[in-house]
Amino acid sequence: MRWILVIGSIFGFLSVALGAFGAHALRTRLEPRMLEVFETAVRYQMFHALALVAVGLAAATGKTKELYLMGPAVCWVLGVLVFGGSLYALVLTGIKVFGAITPIGGVLYLAGWTWLTVVAVRAAISS
Numbered sequence: 192m193r194w195i196l197v198i199g200s201i202f203g204f205l206s207v208a209l210g211a212f213g214a215h216a217l218r219t220r221l222e223p224r225m226l227e228v229f230e231t232a233v234r235y236q237m238f239h240a241l242a243l244v245a246v247g248l249a250a251a252t253g254k255t256k257e258l259y260l261m262g263p264a265v266c267w268v269l270g271v272l273v274f275g276g277s278l279y280a281l282v283l284t285g286i287k288v289f290g291a292i293t294p295i296g297g298v299l300y301l302a303g304w305t306w307l308t309v310v311a312v313r314a315a316i317s318s
Contacts (some may be wrong), residue, residue, distance in 0.1 A: 192250040192257040195264045199243025201204035202271055207238040211278070217282075225282050239267045239300065246307070259310045266303030270296045 210233045217226060246264050250257045276313025281289040 196247030204242035263307040270299035
């Protein structure tokens, strides 16, 4: 399960790098609305990078069964790839069809948080 911590760290790094890229390289090249879309992708990526790091650290403590944390982690990784990836592609290419798949990534984010809630409630009940 250490992969969760590794991927979360990579996503965090990329979030900072992409945020800097957007702020410096894209600010003068994009219309304000598209820059806002790019910043939304960066922000959600960072939130979920931090969530992955937290789940990875929780798994490393051994207090929560790693298997229970796999579901939320997979959902968030896929969410970053689909949600963020589609928004980055939309902004950088101008191809609007990428925006059509963004909600799938949002649903993956929500599924991960729902899954984690179920795991947390079950842990609270059983302790």
